Amino acid sequence: MTKILILTVLILYFLTLITISFLTTKKATNHSFFLGERKSPWYIVSFGMIGASLSGVTFISVPGWVGNEGNQFSYMQAVFGYLVGYFIVAYVLLPIYYRLNLISIYEYLKERFGFWAYKTGAFFFLSSRIIGASVRLLLVANVLQFVLFDSWGIPFELTVIISVILIWLYTFRGGIKTIVWTDTLQTFFMLISVILTVYFISESLDLSAKKGLLYTVSDSQYSQIFFFDDLMSSNHFLKHFLGGVFITIGMTGLDQDMMQKNLSCRNLKDSQKNMISMAIVLVVVNLIFLILGALLYMYADINEIKFDNPDLLFSAVALSDGAGKIIGILFLLGLIAAAYSSADSALTSLTTSFSVDFLNIVEKDNTSSLSRSEMTRKFVHIFMSLIIILTVIILKYKTTDSAISLLMKFAGFTYGPLIGVFFFGIITKRYINDLLVPFICFFAMGVTFVLWYFSYGSPGIQNGDLGIFGTYKFGFELIILNALITFIVLFSFSNRKKEHILK
Numbered sequence: 001m002t003k004i005l006i007l008t009v010l011i012l013y014f015l016t017l018i019t020i021s022f023l024t025t026k027k028a029t030n031h032s033f034f035l036g037e038r039k040s041p042w043y044i045v046s047f048g049m050i051g052a053s054l055s056g057v058t059f060i061s062v063p064g065w066v067g068n069e070g071n072q073f074s075y076m077q078a079v080f081g082y083l084v085g086y087f088i089v090a091y092v093l094l095p096i097y098y099r100l101n102l103i104s105i106y107e108y109l110k111e112r113f114g115f116w117a118y119k120t121g122a123f124f125f126l127s128s129r130i131i132g133a134s135v136r137l138l139l140v141a142n143v144l145q146f147v148l149f150d151s152w153g154i155p156f157e158l159t160v161i162i163s164v165i166l167i168w169l170y171t172f173r174g175g176i177k178t179i180v181w182t183d184t185l186q187t188f189f190m191l192i193s194v195i196l197t198v199y200f201i202s203e204s205l206d207l208s209a210k211k212g213l214l215y216t217v218s219d220s221q222y223s224q225i226f227f228f229d230d231l232m233s234s235n236h237f238l239k240h241f242l243g244g245v246f247i248t249i250g251m252t253g254l255d256q257d258m259m260q261k262n263l264s265c266r267n268l269k270d271s272q273k274n275m276i277s278m279a280i281v282l283v284v285v286n287l288i289f290l291i292l293g294a295l296l297y298m299y300a301d302i303n304e305i306k307f308d309n310p311d312l313l314f315s316a317v318a319l320s321d322g323a324g325k326i327i328g329i330l331f332l333l334g335l336i337a338a339a340y341s342s343a344d345s346a347l348t349s350l351t352t353s354f355s356v357d358f359l360n361i362v363e364k365d366n367t368s369s370l371s372r373s374e375m376t377r378k379f380v381h382i383f384m385s386l387i388i389i390l391t392v393i394i395l396k397y398k399t400t401d402s403a404i405s406l407l408m409k410f411a412g413f414t415y416g417p418l419i420g421v422f423f424f425g426i427i428t429k430r431y432i433n434d435l436l437v438p439f440i441c442f443f444a445m446g447v448t449f450v451l452w453y454f455s456y457g458s459p460g461i462q463n464g465d466l467g468i469f470g471t472y473k474f475g476f477e478l479i480i481l482n483a484l485i486t487f488i489v490l491f492s493f494s495n496r497k498k499e500h501i502l503k
Contacts, residue, residue: 048183064310081244193334243476250415416482
Protein backbone atom coordinates (compact mmCIF):
# COMPACT_ATOMS: atom_id res chain seq x y z
CA MET A 1 0.00 0.00 0.00
CA THR A 2 1.68 3.23 -1.16
CA LYS A 3 2.13 6.31 0.99
CA ILE A 4 0.24 8.42 -1.56
CA LEU A 5 -2.75 6.09 -1.35
CA ILE A 6 -2.74 6.27 2.47
CA LEU A 7 -2.58 10.07 2.37
CA THR A 8 -5.39 10.23 -0.20
CA VAL A 9 -7.66 8.13 2.03
CA LEU A 10 -6.93 10.43 4.99
CA ILE A 11 -7.61 13.63 3.05
CA LEU A 12 -10.86 12.40 1.49
CA TYR A 13 -12.05 11.10 4.85
CA PHE A 14 -11.59 14.37 6.70
CA LEU A 15 -12.95 16.46 3.84
CA THR A 16 -16.15 14.41 4.17
CA LEU A 17 -16.36 15.07 7.92
CA ILE A 18 -15.70 18.79 7.51
CA THR A 19 -18.44 18.96 4.86
CA ILE A 20 -20.90 17.33 7.28
CA SER A 21 -19.85 19.87 9.90
CA PHE A 22 -20.72 22.81 7.65
CA LEU A 23 -24.09 21.28 6.76
CA THR A 24 -25.06 20.78 10.41
CA THR A 25 -23.80 24.03 11.97
CA LYS A 26 -26.08 26.64 10.47
CA LYS A 27 -27.19 28.99 13.26
CA ALA A 28 -25.08 27.02 15.75
CA THR A 29 -25.46 28.04 19.40
CA ASN A 30 -24.31 26.77 22.79
CA HIS A 31 -27.61 24.89 23.07
CA SER A 32 -26.99 23.04 19.82
CA PHE A 33 -23.34 22.44 20.80
CA PHE A 34 -24.26 20.93 24.19
CA LEU A 35 -27.52 19.07 23.47
CA GLY A 36 -28.16 19.29 19.71
CA GLU A 37 -31.35 21.24 20.57
CA ARG A 38 -32.77 17.87 21.78
CA LYS A 39 -33.81 17.01 18.23
CA SER A 40 -31.52 14.06 17.44
CA PRO A 41 -33.36 10.95 16.07
CA TRP A 42 -32.79 8.07 18.52
CA TYR A 43 -31.87 5.55 15.79
CA ILE A 44 -29.19 7.89 14.42
CA VAL A 45 -27.78 8.41 17.91
CA SER A 46 -27.87 4.67 18.58
CA PHE A 47 -26.01 3.74 15.41
CA GLY A 48 -23.41 6.47 15.92
CA MET A 49 -22.81 5.46 19.53
CA ILE A 50 -21.73 1.99 18.39
CA GLY A 51 -18.60 3.52 16.87
CA ALA A 52 -18.01 5.78 19.87
CA SER A 53 -18.39 2.85 22.28
CA LEU A 54 -16.00 0.62 20.35
CA SER A 55 -13.33 3.17 19.38
CA GLY A 56 -9.90 2.46 17.95
CA VAL A 57 -9.10 0.42 21.06
CA THR A 58 -11.64 -2.22 20.05
CA PHE A 59 -10.61 -2.06 16.40
CA ILE A 60 -6.93 -2.62 17.16
CA SER A 61 -6.60 -4.08 20.62
CA VAL A 62 -9.50 -6.58 20.79
CA PRO A 63 -8.25 -8.64 17.79
CA GLY A 64 -4.78 -8.59 19.35
CA TRP A 65 -6.26 -9.66 22.70
CA VAL A 66 -7.20 -13.08 21.26
CA GLY A 67 -3.66 -14.43 21.12
CA ASN A 68 -2.13 -12.48 24.00
CA GLU A 69 -1.28 -14.43 27.18
CA GLY A 70 -3.92 -17.09 26.56
CA ASN A 71 -6.82 -14.63 26.58
CA GLN A 72 -8.62 -16.21 23.60
CA PHE A 73 -12.29 -15.08 23.45
CA SER A 74 -12.45 -14.31 27.19
CA TYR A 75 -13.31 -10.70 26.38
CA MET A 76 -16.85 -11.87 25.51
CA GLN A 77 -17.37 -12.52 29.23
CA ALA A 78 -17.00 -8.77 29.79
CA VAL A 79 -19.23 -8.04 26.76
CA PHE A 80 -22.07 -10.03 28.34
CA GLY A 81 -21.53 -7.91 31.45
CA TYR A 82 -21.71 -4.77 29.29
CA LEU A 83 -25.16 -5.89 28.11
CA VAL A 84 -26.49 -6.05 31.68
CA GLY A 85 -24.86 -2.70 32.42
CA TYR A 86 -26.64 -1.01 29.50
CA PHE A 87 -30.03 -2.10 30.87
CA ILE A 88 -29.13 -0.56 34.25
CA VAL A 89 -28.10 2.69 32.53
CA ALA A 90 -31.31 2.77 30.47
CA TYR A 91 -33.77 2.11 33.29
CA VAL A 92 -32.02 3.51 36.38
CA LEU A 93 -29.82 6.45 35.31
CA LEU A 94 -31.50 7.88 32.20
CA PRO A 95 -34.86 8.50 33.96
CA ILE A 96 -33.01 10.58 36.60
CA TYR A 97 -31.20 12.66 33.98
CA TYR A 98 -34.36 13.40 32.03
CA ARG A 99 -36.44 14.12 35.13
CA LEU A 100 -33.92 16.75 36.25
CA ASN A 101 -33.55 18.11 32.68
CA LEU A 102 -29.75 18.01 32.95
CA ILE A 103 -27.14 19.30 30.51
CA SER A 104 -24.24 17.94 32.56
CA ILE A 105 -25.13 14.69 34.31
CA TYR A 106 -22.97 15.68 37.30
CA GLU A 107 -25.53 18.34 38.19
CA TYR A 108 -27.41 15.42 39.80
CA LEU A 109 -24.74 15.35 42.51
CA LYS A 110 -25.39 19.02 43.26
CA GLU A 111 -29.10 18.30 43.61
CA ARG A 112 -28.47 15.27 45.86
CA PHE A 113 -25.47 16.33 47.98
CA GLY A 114 -24.21 19.81 47.17
CA PHE A 115 -21.52 21.90 45.53
CA TRP A 116 -18.40 19.86 46.36
CA ALA A 117 -19.91 16.51 45.36
CA TYR A 118 -20.93 18.09 42.06
CA LYS A 119 -17.43 19.44 41.37
CA THR A 120 -15.85 16.13 42.43
CA GLY A 121 -17.98 14.18 39.96
CA ALA A 122 -17.13 16.59 37.15
CA PHE A 123 -13.43 16.46 38.03
CA PHE A 124 -13.32 12.66 37.95
CA PHE A 125 -15.10 12.67 34.59
CA LEU A 126 -12.65 15.19 33.13
CA SER A 127 -9.70 13.13 34.35
CA SER A 128 -11.21 9.88 33.10
CA ARG A 129 -12.18 11.16 29.69
CA ILE A 130 -8.93 13.02 29.07
CA ILE A 131 -6.99 9.82 29.77
CA GLY A 132 -9.44 7.64 27.83
CA ALA A 133 -9.46 9.90 24.78
CA SER A 134 -5.68 10.16 24.92
CA VAL A 135 -5.22 6.37 25.05
CA ARG A 136 -7.45 6.01 21.99
CA LEU A 137 -5.64 8.75 20.09
CA LEU A 138 -2.27 7.31 21.10
CA LEU A 139 -3.27 4.05 19.46
CA VAL A 140 -4.20 5.57 16.10
CA ALA A 141 -1.25 7.98 16.18
CA ASN A 142 1.14 5.05 16.72
CA VAL A 143 -0.28 3.22 13.71
CA LEU A 144 -0.25 6.31 11.47
CA GLN A 145 3.31 6.99 12.58
CA PHE A 146 4.27 3.41 11.73
CA VAL A 147 2.59 3.20 8.33
CA LEU A 148 3.16 6.74 7.05
CA PHE A 149 4.85 9.52 8.98
CA ASP A 150 8.03 7.72 10.12
CA SER A 151 9.09 7.26 6.50
CA TRP A 152 8.65 11.01 5.91
CA GLY A 153 10.68 11.98 8.98
CA ILE A 154 7.68 13.57 10.73
CA PRO A 155 8.02 13.34 14.54
CA PHE A 156 5.35 11.63 16.63
CA GLU A 157 4.47 14.88 18.42
CA LEU A 158 3.52 16.52 15.12
CA THR A 159 1.39 13.50 14.18
CA VAL A 160 -0.61 13.97 17.40
CA ILE A 161 -1.01 17.70 16.82
CA ILE A 162 -2.28 17.13 13.28
CA SER A 163 -4.74 14.49 14.50
CA VAL A 164 -6.26 16.79 17.14
CA ILE A 165 -6.41 19.78 14.77
CA LEU A 166 -8.40 17.70 12.28
CA ILE A 167 -10.89 16.76 15.03
CA TRP A 168 -11.13 20.38 16.16
CA LEU A 169 -11.92 21.57 12.63
CA TYR A 170 -15.18 19.66 12.36
CA THR A 171 -16.33 19.89 16.00
CA PHE A 172 -15.61 23.45 17.15
CA ARG A 173 -18.86 24.97 15.81
CA GLY A 174 -21.58 22.34 15.95
CA GLY A 175 -20.47 20.15 18.85
CA ILE A 176 -22.92 17.34 19.61
CA LYS A 177 -25.22 18.43 16.76
CA THR A 178 -22.40 17.62 14.33
CA ILE A 179 -21.05 14.61 16.25
CA VAL A 180 -24.37 12.74 16.06
CA TRP A 181 -24.09 12.69 12.25
CA THR A 182 -20.32 12.31 11.84
CA ASP A 183 -20.35 9.37 14.29
CA THR A 184 -23.06 7.71 12.20
CA LEU A 185 -20.89 7.91 9.10
CA GLN A 186 -17.80 6.75 10.99
CA THR A 187 -19.64 3.80 12.54
CA PHE A 188 -20.76 2.75 9.05
CA PHE A 189 -17.17 2.92 7.77
CA MET A 190 -15.88 0.94 10.75
CA LEU A 191 -18.46 -1.86 10.53
CA ILE A 192 -18.11 -2.22 6.77
CA SER A 193 -14.35 -2.30 7.19
CA VAL A 194 -14.27 -5.09 9.79
CA ILE A 195 -16.93 -7.22 8.05
CA LEU A 196 -15.21 -7.01 4.66
CA THR A 197 -11.81 -7.64 6.26
CA VAL A 198 -13.17 -10.84 7.85
CA TYR A 199 -14.45 -11.89 4.43
CA PHE A 200 -11.22 -11.20 2.54
CA ILE A 201 -8.96 -12.75 5.19
CA SER A 202 -11.12 -15.90 5.30
CA GLU A 203 -10.97 -16.04 1.49
CA SER A 204 -7.18 -15.75 1.53
CA LEU A 205 -7.08 -18.61 4.06
CA ASP A 206 -9.36 -20.58 1.70
CA LEU A 207 -11.79 -21.30 4.52
CA SER A 208 -14.80 -21.51 2.23
CA ALA A 209 -13.23 -24.51 0.50
CA LYS A 210 -12.31 -26.19 3.81
CA LYS A 211 -14.35 -26.40 6.98
CA GLY A 212 -16.02 -23.00 6.84
CA LEU A 213 -15.28 -19.80 8.74
CA LEU A 214 -17.15 -20.35 12.02
CA TYR A 215 -16.18 -24.00 12.35
CA THR A 216 -12.50 -23.20 11.72
CA VAL A 217 -12.46 -20.44 14.34
CA SER A 218 -14.38 -22.50 16.95
CA ASP A 219 -12.03 -25.42 16.37
CA SER A 220 -8.92 -23.27 16.76
CA GLN A 221 -6.76 -22.62 19.83
CA TYR A 222 -8.22 -19.12 20.19
CA SER A 223 -11.96 -19.69 20.68
CA GLN A 224 -12.50 -20.43 24.38
CA ILE A 225 -14.98 -17.91 25.82
CA PHE A 226 -15.68 -18.94 29.42
CA PHE A 227 -12.99 -19.35 32.09
CA PHE A 228 -14.17 -20.80 35.42
CA ASP A 229 -11.13 -22.81 36.56
CA ASP A 230 -8.81 -20.34 38.30
CA LEU A 231 -10.36 -17.59 40.44
CA MET A 232 -6.89 -16.14 40.97
CA SER A 233 -6.54 -15.48 37.23
CA SER A 234 -7.52 -12.10 35.77
CA ASN A 235 -9.59 -13.91 33.10
CA HIS A 236 -12.02 -15.64 35.45
CA PHE A 237 -15.69 -15.32 34.38
CA LEU A 238 -16.88 -13.48 37.49
CA LYS A 239 -14.13 -10.86 37.23
CA HIS A 240 -14.87 -10.15 33.58
CA PHE A 241 -18.66 -10.32 33.77
CA LEU A 242 -19.14 -8.24 36.93
CA GLY A 243 -16.34 -5.92 35.87
CA GLY A 244 -18.11 -5.48 32.52
CA VAL A 245 -21.35 -4.48 34.28
CA PHE A 246 -19.59 -1.83 36.37
CA ILE A 247 -17.42 -0.60 33.49
CA THR A 248 -20.55 0.06 31.42
CA ILE A 249 -22.24 1.89 34.29
CA GLY A 250 -19.12 4.03 34.77
CA MET A 251 -17.84 4.52 31.22
CA THR A 252 -21.30 4.94 29.68
CA GLY A 253 -23.94 5.76 32.28
CA LEU A 254 -21.78 8.13 34.35
CA ASP A 255 -19.82 9.50 31.41
CA GLN A 256 -20.82 12.92 30.05
CA ASP A 257 -19.49 11.93 26.63
CA MET A 258 -21.87 9.01 26.14
CA MET A 259 -24.82 10.51 28.02
CA GLN A 260 -24.61 13.80 26.15
CA LYS A 261 -25.66 11.97 22.98
CA ASN A 262 -28.51 10.23 24.80
CA LEU A 263 -29.72 13.53 26.24
CA SER A 264 -29.86 14.98 22.72
CA CYS A 265 -32.74 12.57 21.95
CA ARG A 266 -36.28 13.97 21.91
CA ASN A 267 -37.44 12.21 25.10
CA LEU A 268 -36.63 9.48 27.64
CA LYS A 269 -38.37 6.72 25.71
CA ASP A 270 -36.33 7.42 22.57
CA SER A 271 -33.15 7.56 24.64
CA GLN A 272 -33.89 4.15 26.19
CA LYS A 273 -34.61 2.62 22.78
CA ASN A 274 -31.28 4.02 21.62
CA MET A 275 -29.42 2.46 24.56
CA ILE A 276 -30.92 -1.04 24.38
CA SER A 277 -30.69 -1.39 20.59
CA MET A 278 -27.05 -0.27 20.71
CA ALA A 279 -26.29 -2.76 23.52
CA ILE A 280 -27.62 -5.73 21.54
CA VAL A 281 -25.73 -4.77 18.40
CA LEU A 282 -22.50 -4.33 20.38
CA VAL A 283 -22.58 -7.97 21.51
CA VAL A 284 -22.58 -9.13 17.90
CA VAL A 285 -19.99 -6.59 16.77
CA ASN A 286 -17.54 -7.49 19.55
CA LEU A 287 -17.85 -11.17 18.62
CA ILE A 288 -17.00 -10.27 15.01
CA PHE A 289 -13.88 -8.43 16.22
CA LEU A 290 -12.76 -11.51 18.17
CA ILE A 291 -13.36 -13.74 15.14
CA LEU A 292 -11.27 -11.30 13.12
CA GLY A 293 -8.52 -11.59 15.74
CA ALA A 294 -8.43 -15.38 15.42
CA LEU A 295 -8.25 -15.09 11.62
CA LEU A 296 -5.46 -12.52 11.80
CA TYR A 297 -3.38 -14.74 14.09
CA MET A 298 -3.90 -17.70 11.73
CA TYR A 299 -2.92 -15.59 8.73
CA ALA A 300 0.16 -14.20 10.52
CA ASP A 301 1.29 -17.73 11.51
CA ILE A 302 0.91 -19.10 7.99
CA ASN A 303 2.66 -16.14 6.33
CA GLU A 304 5.27 -15.68 9.08
CA ILE A 305 4.33 -12.06 9.72
CA LYS A 306 6.12 -10.57 12.72
CA PHE A 307 4.83 -7.81 15.04
CA ASP A 308 6.21 -6.34 18.25
CA ASN A 309 3.04 -6.39 20.37
CA PRO A 310 -0.59 -7.53 20.00
CA ASP A 311 -1.82 -4.00 19.20
CA LEU A 312 0.18 -4.10 15.96
CA LEU A 313 -1.23 -7.44 14.75
CA PHE A 314 -3.99 -5.96 12.58
CA SER A 315 -1.76 -3.34 10.97
CA ALA A 316 1.06 -5.83 10.38
CA VAL A 317 -1.27 -8.19 8.49
CA ALA A 318 -3.31 -5.54 6.66
CA LEU A 319 -0.26 -3.67 5.41
CA SER A 320 1.79 -6.76 4.52
CA ASP A 321 2.68 -7.38 0.88
CA GLY A 322 0.48 -10.46 0.58
CA ALA A 323 -2.70 -8.89 1.98
CA GLY A 324 -3.35 -6.63 -0.99
CA LYS A 325 -4.50 -3.02 -1.30
CA ILE A 326 -8.15 -3.67 -0.50
CA ILE A 327 -7.46 -5.04 3.00
CA GLY A 328 -4.97 -2.24 3.60
CA ILE A 329 -7.51 0.45 2.66
CA LEU A 330 -10.24 -1.21 4.73
CA PHE A 331 -7.93 -1.37 7.74
CA LEU A 332 -6.93 2.28 7.45
CA LEU A 333 -10.50 3.44 6.91
CA GLY A 334 -11.83 1.38 9.81
CA LEU A 335 -9.06 2.47 12.16
CA ILE A 336 -9.55 6.16 11.46
CA ALA A 337 -13.33 5.85 11.74
CA ALA A 338 -13.16 3.93 15.03
CA ALA A 339 -10.55 6.18 16.61
CA TYR A 340 -11.98 9.53 15.61
CA SER A 341 -15.61 8.66 16.33
CA SER A 342 -14.54 8.30 19.95
CA ALA A 343 -12.05 11.16 20.11
CA ASP A 344 -14.31 13.79 18.55
CA SER A 345 -17.19 13.14 20.95
CA ALA A 346 -14.72 13.07 23.86
CA LEU A 347 -13.43 16.52 22.94
CA THR A 348 -17.00 17.82 22.69
CA SER A 349 -18.04 16.35 26.06
CA LEU A 350 -14.91 17.67 27.78
CA THR A 351 -15.72 21.13 26.46
CA THR A 352 -19.32 20.77 27.67
CA SER A 353 -18.40 19.53 31.13
CA PHE A 354 -15.75 22.19 31.78
CA SER A 355 -17.98 24.98 30.40
CA VAL A 356 -21.09 23.95 32.33
CA ASP A 357 -19.63 22.39 35.49
CA PHE A 358 -16.74 24.75 36.20
CA LEU A 359 -17.47 27.98 34.28
CA ASN A 360 -21.28 27.92 34.75
CA ILE A 361 -21.65 29.03 31.15
CA VAL A 362 -25.38 28.21 30.98
CA GLU A 363 -26.18 30.34 34.03
CA LYS A 364 -24.10 33.21 32.68
CA ASP A 365 -26.05 33.13 29.41
CA ASN A 366 -28.86 34.82 31.36
CA THR A 367 -26.70 37.76 32.40
CA SER A 368 -24.14 38.22 29.64
CA SER A 369 -24.19 38.46 25.90
CA LEU A 370 -24.62 35.20 24.00
CA SER A 371 -21.61 35.94 21.84
CA ARG A 372 -19.38 36.20 24.93
CA SER A 373 -20.51 32.79 26.27
CA GLU A 374 -19.99 31.23 22.85
CA MET A 375 -16.49 32.70 22.73
CA THR A 376 -15.79 31.20 26.16
CA ARG A 377 -16.97 27.78 24.97
CA LYS A 378 -14.74 28.00 21.87
CA PHE A 379 -11.75 28.95 24.02
CA VAL A 380 -12.42 25.92 26.26
CA HIS A 381 -12.58 23.74 23.13
CA ILE A 382 -9.07 24.86 22.16
CA PHE A 383 -7.82 24.44 25.73
CA MET A 384 -9.10 20.85 25.92
CA SER A 385 -7.46 20.08 22.57
CA LEU A 386 -4.10 21.17 23.98
CA ILE A 387 -4.60 19.07 27.12
CA ILE A 388 -5.28 15.95 25.03
CA ILE A 389 -2.19 16.58 22.88
CA LEU A 390 0.04 16.81 25.97
CA THR A 391 -1.51 13.72 27.59
CA VAL A 392 -1.04 11.59 24.45
CA ILE A 393 2.62 12.56 24.26
CA ILE A 394 3.17 11.75 27.96
CA LEU A 395 1.47 8.36 27.61
CA LYS A 396 3.58 7.57 24.55
CA TYR A 397 6.80 7.65 26.54
CA LYS A 398 5.55 6.46 29.95
CA THR A 399 3.45 3.33 29.19
CA THR A 400 4.05 -0.05 27.58
CA ASP A 401 0.69 -1.83 28.16
CA SER A 402 -1.69 -2.72 25.34
CA ALA A 403 -4.34 -0.06 24.76
CA ILE A 404 -7.27 -2.11 26.07
CA SER A 405 -5.42 -3.10 29.25
CA LEU A 406 -4.38 0.50 29.84
CA LEU A 407 -7.91 1.79 29.26
CA MET A 408 -9.57 -0.71 31.62
CA LYS A 409 -6.94 -0.08 34.28
CA PHE A 410 -7.47 3.69 34.25
CA ALA A 411 -11.25 3.15 34.20
CA GLY A 412 -10.96 1.11 37.38
CA PHE A 413 -9.21 3.96 39.18
CA THR A 414 -11.18 6.97 37.92
CA TYR A 415 -14.73 5.73 37.29
CA GLY A 416 -14.94 3.70 40.50
CA PRO A 417 -15.51 6.73 42.79
CA LEU A 418 -18.14 8.08 40.37
CA ILE A 419 -20.11 4.83 40.62
CA GLY A 420 -19.79 4.82 44.41
CA VAL A 421 -21.06 8.40 44.82
CA PHE A 422 -23.89 8.17 42.29
CA PHE A 423 -25.28 4.91 43.59
CA PHE A 424 -24.92 5.99 47.21
CA GLY A 425 -27.22 8.85 46.25
CA ILE A 426 -29.62 6.64 44.27
CA ILE A 427 -29.84 3.57 46.54
CA THR A 428 -29.84 5.26 49.95
CA LYS A 429 -31.71 8.23 51.39
CA ARG A 430 -28.83 9.17 53.67
CA TYR A 431 -26.97 12.48 53.72
CA ILE A 432 -23.31 13.32 54.08
CA ASN A 433 -21.33 16.49 54.67
CA ASP A 434 -20.66 17.73 51.17
CA LEU A 435 -17.09 18.77 52.01
CA LEU A 436 -16.16 15.14 52.77
CA VAL A 437 -17.08 13.78 49.33
CA PRO A 438 -13.88 14.76 47.45
CA PHE A 439 -11.67 13.43 50.27
CA ILE A 440 -13.54 10.12 50.37
CA CYS A 441 -13.33 9.69 46.58
CA PHE A 442 -9.58 10.30 46.51
CA PHE A 443 -9.10 8.06 49.55
CA ALA A 444 -10.94 5.19 47.80
CA MET A 445 -8.93 5.66 44.63
CA GLY A 446 -5.68 5.72 46.61
CA VAL A 447 -6.52 2.54 48.53
CA THR A 448 -7.49 0.78 45.29
CA PHE A 449 -4.23 1.83 43.67
CA VAL A 450 -2.14 0.53 46.58
CA LEU A 451 -3.97 -2.83 46.62
CA TRP A 452 -3.48 -3.20 42.85
CA TYR A 453 0.14 -1.99 42.86
CA PHE A 454 1.21 -4.60 45.41
CA SER A 455 -0.82 -7.46 43.95
CA TYR A 456 0.61 -10.39 41.99
CA GLY A 457 1.92 -9.43 38.53
CA SER A 458 1.73 -5.65 39.17
CA PRO A 459 4.65 -3.15 39.15
CA GLY A 460 5.12 -3.26 42.94
CA ILE A 461 5.85 -7.01 42.90
CA GLN A 462 8.99 -8.05 41.06
CA ASN A 463 10.35 -11.38 39.78
CA GLY A 464 7.08 -13.29 40.18
CA ASP A 465 6.96 -12.85 43.97
CA LEU A 466 3.62 -13.24 45.73
CA GLY A 467 1.48 -10.14 46.18
CA ILE A 468 -0.45 -9.07 49.27
CA PHE A 469 -3.23 -11.46 48.17
CA GLY A 470 -0.89 -14.28 47.18
CA THR A 471 -1.23 -15.16 43.48
CA TYR A 472 -4.52 -13.26 43.11
CA LYS A 473 -4.32 -11.12 39.97
CA PHE A 474 -6.63 -8.14 39.47
CA GLY A 475 -8.64 -7.92 36.27
CA PHE A 476 -11.72 -5.93 35.28
CA GLU A 477 -13.08 -6.17 38.85
CA LEU A 478 -10.76 -3.35 39.96
CA ILE A 479 -13.57 -0.85 39.28
CA ILE A 480 -15.92 -2.85 41.58
CA LEU A 481 -13.43 -2.69 44.45
CA ASN A 482 -12.99 1.07 44.01
CA ALA A 483 -16.75 1.73 43.85
CA LEU A 484 -17.38 -0.50 46.89
CA ILE A 485 -14.75 1.26 49.01
CA THR A 486 -16.22 4.64 48.05
CA PHE A 487 -19.77 3.49 48.90
CA ILE A 488 -18.80 1.98 52.27
CA VAL A 489 -16.83 5.04 53.44
CA LEU A 490 -19.61 7.39 52.31
CA PHE A 491 -22.11 5.29 54.24
CA SER A 492 -19.89 5.32 57.34
CA PHE A 493 -19.80 9.13 57.44
CA SER A 494 -23.45 9.63 56.50
CA ASN A 495 -26.62 10.19 58.53
CA ARG A 496 -30.32 9.75 57.94
CA LYS A 497 -31.10 13.37 58.76
CA LYS A 498 -29.85 16.19 56.56
CA GLU A 499 -30.14 18.74 59.38
CA HIS A 500 -27.83 16.66 61.59
CA ILE A 501 -25.19 16.50 58.85
CA LEU A 502 -25.31 20.25 58.27
CA LYS A 503 -24.66 20.91 61.94
